[in-house]
Amino acid sequence: MRAVRLHEYGEIDVLRVEEVERPVLGPGQVLVEVRAAGIQPGEVMIRRGLRHDRWPATFPSGQGSDLAGVVVELGSQARGFRVGDEVLGFTHARASHAEYVAVDDVNLVPLPRGLAWEVAGSLYVAGTTAYATVFAVDAGPGDTVVVAGAAGGVGSIAVQLAKRRGATVVGLASLGNHAWLESHGVVPVAYGDGVAERVRAATGGRVDAFIDTVGDGYVDLAVELGVDPERIDTIRDWSAAARVGARTLGEGAAASAVVVGELARLAARGDLEVPVARTYPLDRVQDAFRELEQGHTHGKIVLVP
Known part of the structure; x- marks a missing residue:
C-alpha cells in the first residue's frame, strides 16, 4: 500500500508517499481501506520536532489520526463490525494518512447514512x-x-x-x-x-x-x-x-468513539456543519500541508487516498 512517511524532522519536503507493507492486524483490530483522512496543525508541530518532549517521533514515522473508510479485514477478536461496513474513527498510531490502516475496534463507529466521506474523515481531532x-x-x-x-x-x-x-x-x-x-x-x-x-x-x-x-x-x-x-x-x-x-x-480529554459517534450523528442530521476547505489526493500531501500552513483556512483540509 501507499502511505505518508517521514524519516526525519523537518519542513514540508520531508513528507514522502512510499510503498509499504499493509499492517498486520492485532486480535482486536480492524483493517480499514481509507476513503478520507483529515490533516492537523498539530501534525506540523510534530513534524518539525517542536513537540518532541510531549509527542516524540520514531523514524520512519507515519502520520494521521482521523479516518473514515471501509472495513476490509477483521482481527481474530474484533467485535462489532463486518467486512464491507462503512466506518469512521481514529488511530493513535500516526497511521491514517495511508491507503489502509489498522484500527482498534473500540475506536470506530458506523458511518451514519448521508455523512460525506470528507466530513467523516476529518471529524475526530x-x-x-x-x-x-x-x-x-x-x-x-x-x-x-x-x-x-x-x-x-x-x-x-x-x-x-x-x-x-x-x-x-x-x-x-x-x-x-x-x-x-x-x-x-x-x-x-x-x-x-x-x-x-x-x-x-x-x-x-x-x-x-x-x-x-x-x-x-x-x-x-x-x-x-x-x-x-x-x-x-x-x-x-x-x-x-x-x-x-x-x-x-x-x-x-474527549478522545472516545462515543463522542465521535455523537458528533457524526449531529453532522449527518444537518445539526452540525463541519466545513471542508479542500481535499487533496494522497500523492499531494505536501500541497495539502502547504495550504494548511498558510493559515486562515475556513474548515478542514482532507486527504482522499
Whole structure:
C-alpha cells in the first residue's frame, strides 16, 4: 500500500508517499481501506520536532489520526463490525494518512447514512477537541463565550457546540469569515489591534468564558476581558495557561468513539456543519500541508487516498 512517511524532522519536503507493507492486524483490530483522512496543525508541530518532549517521533514515522473508510479485514477478536461496513474513527498510531490502516475496534463507529466521506474523515481531532473545549469552559444558557480562531477547524465546531448549549457566542475571525459565523448565530468580531475594545462593544463588557484555538496572546486577552481563569481553555498556549491558571483541555480529554459517534450523528442530521476547505489526493500531501500552513483556512483540509 501507499502511505505518508517521514524519516526525519523537518519542513514540508520531508513528507514522502512510499510503498509499504499493509499492517498486520492485532486480535482486536480492524483493517480499514481509507476513503478520507483529515490533516492537523498539530501534525506540523510534530513534524518539525517542536513537540518532541510531549509527542516524540520514531523514524520512519507515519502520520494521521482521523479516518473514515471501509472495513476490509477483521482481527481474530474484533467485535462489532463486518467486512464491507462503512466506518469512521481514529488511530493513535500516526497511521491514517495511508491507503489502509489498522484500527482498534473500540475506536470506530458506523458511518451514519448521508455523512460525506470528507466530513467523516476529518471529524475526530477537530470535533473531539472542540467538544472538550466547550465542556472545559462549561458553556451554557446565559453565558457569553468568546472563541478565538472561530472559523478554523476546531473553532468552527466549537462555536456551534457552544450555541447548542444555549450560550451567546462571539467569534474572532477574519472579515471573510464573518458571514459564515453570522449564518450560524455567532456574533463576528475581527481580530487584530483593538480586539479587546471590539469584544467589549459586542458583548456589553461581559465575557463569561473564552476558548483559545490559536495561542498568540489570547489567554492574556481573556484575562484582560475579566474572564475567570477556570473558564479559559486554550489548546495552543500551555505556558500562558500555567501562568494564569487557565485550562488546557483538548482532543485527549474527549478522545472516545462515543463522542465521535455523537458528533457524526449531529453532522449527518444537518445539526452540525463541519466545513471542508479542500481535499487533496494522497500523492499531494505536501500541497495539502502547504495550504494548511498558510493559515486562515475556513474548515478542514482532507486527504482522499
